[in-house]
Amino acid sequence: MSSPARARTDRRRTGPATRSDLLEATKRLLAGGAPVATLRVDQIVAEAGMGRATFYLHFKDKSELMAALAEDQVAWRDQIGAEVLADPELTRESVHLLMRTIVGQWAENWGVLAAIIEVAEYDTAMATIWKTAMGEVTEKAAEQFRLRWENQPGDSPDPDMIAELFTWMFERSCHQLLRDPSRADSVAAGMTDIIWRVLDYRA
Template identity: 35%
Template sequence: MPSVTRRRPHDPDRRSAVESQVLAATTRLLQEGHRFTDLGVQRIAAEAGVARSTFYVHFRDKTELLVRLAGTMQETSLDRVQGWDPVADGLDGLTQAFTDVIGTYRAYAPVLAAISEVAAYDEVVREFWASALDAFVVHTAGLIRAERDAGRIPADVDPDPASRLVVLGGDRFLAHHVSLGPSDPVSDAAAARELAATWWYGAFRRPTRTPTPPPPPPPPSIPDVGADSAD
């Protein structure tokens, strides 16, 4: 536990500036290859140009710091996709939304790695990340349900598992994609296009299934006339 009583500064502009310094400093250290677990508060404060005691005025601990970083990333990426409208924007709009999200994931790649690292043992970080995705699942399920009720997708589409599949699977796919290497416009465009097509044709414009006709009955057996003649 920190030995300094945590007080909020009276000047909101000063508070915002200091917090931005600390968040930016932490991001820089992560981009340099430091593991979040190995970073001490003193190192973060020094990089930000503030006293260690000042850090604790603005952040309860490193967990709160990481949650704030994760929240900034989630607001940027999830808000971008939540602004997409299936009817008005269509597949092209969804592809552009995912192109923008990939850019966000790349910008926050060190933060993503830190979240993955810390969520393995810190319940607060794990639940924070999961809760934001869960809220996005609910939002996406509402969109799928509206499309189904409007008759634009088959009536047998189940919005709840469909939304979990595209949202949670999409998040894992994007995190893996940006971890494969540096930004490549061709690869990023292909990833955005394929993810958008998976959402679109898998959930939002799934074709109506045509029942498979039963196989034809086997032909009737033909008596062996030659065998009867031989008798």
């Protein structure tokens, strides 16, 4: 007779909560320091409290799970609130709040995001997902830069290039500096200074 724990682990669960459970279990393992290169399906299902069979009902392999995790982690791009950057009444405090929110989220999920960036270095599918996500952030920022600068006299800066540079600068800075989460406030303050000076551009 199976123990309750064994029965719970071996049960095949197919609902959306199970997919979410697998993603959350992977996040916990990565946040706890498990190397993504050696992370095994056995570890993930053990952490999630389910059997291998259930894993393969949702993902064909670890790469597919990591791709889903990447999509989950960059969902913030749709709620980034970039429209505040075009507000003619924008204040430096508003920019700082936006930076603190984004930097804080990155610091909280640094282990997972670091794993995604690592996989994107050698996995084409992951690289495409990550570059697409960063591209969407760039487009949102560029649109707001363009709106902010459209009525300025003289030659305007290139909003598309500036947004792309800022997006990847932000990604690299957070990836490298937030290894130490205690630096989050300093990173947010520095990013605020940079973007505020960019937004306040005068031809």
